[in-house]
Amino acid sequence: MTKKSVLFVASEGLPFIKTGGLADVIGSLPKELVHQGLDVRVVLPLYKKIAINNHADFDYVSSFDVRAGDIQSMANVYSQVVDGVTFYFIEHRDFFERDELYGYDDDAMRFGFFQHATCRLLEALHFFPDVIHSHDWHAAAIPFLCRTFYSYREEFRRIKHVFTIHNLAFQGIFHKQALWSALGMNYSYYLDGIARFHDDCISFMKLGILYADKVTTVSETYAREILTEEFGENMQHVLELRRHDLVGIVNGIDYDSWDSQTDKLLVANYGLANLSDKKKNKLALQAQFGLPQDENVILVGIVSRLTWQKGFYLLTEVLGHLLQAQVQFVILGNGETDIENAFHHFKHAYPEKFAFYRGYNEPLAHQIYAASDLFLMPSMFEPCGISQLISMHYGTLPLVRETGGLVDTVTPYHIETKEGTGFSFGGKNAYDMKQVYDFALETYYTRPADWETMVKEAMTRDFSWQASAQKYIWLYEEITA
Structure with a gap:
């Protein structure tokens, strides 16, 4: 029996390039699918950073012309x-x-060029996979192109398509001229409404939703949320047409990269058997940022883009109140200027309680996940979220807003049963967040046995890619049967 072949097409992926959670998925899901017996390949653009860091290690594959609309260019692969x-x-x-x-x-x-070049690459390789799995708007037009522009070849017509939405907020919306100039398709697809989105525009993402065999999102709750006006980003009516082909599959994390027992970036490795060693990471992080070294004070960690979507305006509203408690904050991230400025203010106003590192630093991210007691993630919407999975795996309890993948992965603490893997709040205002924050601090200081029980429960949850990869395999089997 021949291996089922799947081609992933995405705009970023680890270990080569990353701006967000999409890159984590591309870096770990294909690896797990290969482990489970599939032939999986990935296509990425060759960005400047990749050219600088990795080009010397690459093998030359092919060169060919890419001609579509106003694109008349050569691609090297x-x-x-x-x-x-x-x-x-x-x-x-x-x-x-x-x-x-x-x-x-x-x-x-x-990205029109990128998608056409991907299709031309299949011709150059004489490789036509069973499934093309396209990710986000940058690769969303591929199912459409295979079934229109390249339909002269039966091999393209036979390919089945899965399109995954990682963040519906970014839809690849361009002036209708892009239908011809970037995709090489005539205006009939605009006039009949297939590609049309808003006045005088088209959406790459809409094409992916309409032409893929299955549309997936990165959590079950987000798959339901995006059918509503609140979360649908004006795409809910298009998604409603594909409701029966819309599937939510929660992301996992790569245990090769994220494991407190083997992580080389930590001061001290630890697991369930030696949980007390987790505190060595806290003391080291406190020292690194000039915070008073105290293994008993609750340390709140944040590793995030600092944006409205991530809920940080809620935090800035009440941070002055939150810092009145016996607490320390360590924040890693960058984003919107107003949020950054607020954090700089608190860094200077509360130097013994608040530390802020602007930017991104991979070793520091690992250290914050390991050193913190509580991980704050008050997202306004969150398709899946990976940070809460990492924090739980590292024995750091997340405090999240109840949305998207955060609902699917974090079990809120129940004071009577003592069960849970974190804390959650349902409202959209800072007061709701503050109430749960106060409850979390009270639990940490007055019910330490409950806290330890939750930490152990969180660390025993399986957030690897194994189960989620199996669900993708079932999906591939279903559409290729």
Whole structure:
């Protein structure tokens, strides 16, 4: 029996390039699928950072013309095998070797080229997978292109498609001219409403939703939420058309990278058998930031983009009150200026209670997950979230808002049964968050046995990719049967 073949197409992926949670998924799900017996390959753009750090290690694969609409260009393709997964990199220096990954005026052309080059690559390789699994808007038009632009070949018509929405807020919306210029398709697809989205615009993501065999999101609750006006980002009516093909599968974390017992970036490794060693990481982090070293004070950690979506305006509203308690905060992240400025203010106003590192630092992220007692994640919406999974695996209890994947993965503490893996609040205001924060601190200081029980329960939960990968395999089997 031949292995089922799956091609992942995405705009970023570890271990090569990352701006968000999509990269974590691309870095770990294909690896687990290979482990479970599939032939999995991944296509990524060859960005400037990848060219600088990795190009010398790549193998040359092919060069070919990409001609579609206003795109008349050459693509060079390189590859590297990592953990049994073949990664292909599409090189176009003008399009991809830039300081940032996204946010340019020609993003439609850049990712139109990327998707056409991916299809041309399949022709060059004579490799036509059973399934193409496209991720977010940057790869969303591929099911559409395979069934229209490339339908002259039976091999393209036979391919089945899964499209995963990691964040519905970013939909690849461009002026209708991009239908021709970036995708090479005529305006009939705009006029009949298939590609049309808003006045005079098209959406790459809409094409993925309409043309894929299955549409997935990265948690079960988010799959339900995006059918509503509150979370649907004006796409809910399109998603409603595919309701019966919409599936939520929660993300996992890569235990090779995230394991408190083996993590080389920690001051002290620990697990259920030597949980007391977790405090050595707390003392080291306190020393690193000049906070008073006290293993008994509750340490609240945050590793995040500092944006409205992540709920940090709620935090800035009440932070002055939260810091009146016996508590320390360590925050790692960057984002919106108002939030950063507020954190800088508190850093200077409460130097013995509040530490803020602006930017991203991978070793420090690991240390915060391990050193903290409570991990704050008050997201306004959260398709899945990976931070709460990591924090629980490291024995750090998350405090989350009840939305998306946070609902699916965090069991709130119940004072009578003493069960739970964290704390949660349901409202959208700072007062609701403050109430649960106070409850969490009270639990930490007055019911330490309950806290330890929760820590152990959180650490025994299985957040590996194994179960979720099996669900994707069932999905692939269903559409290719």
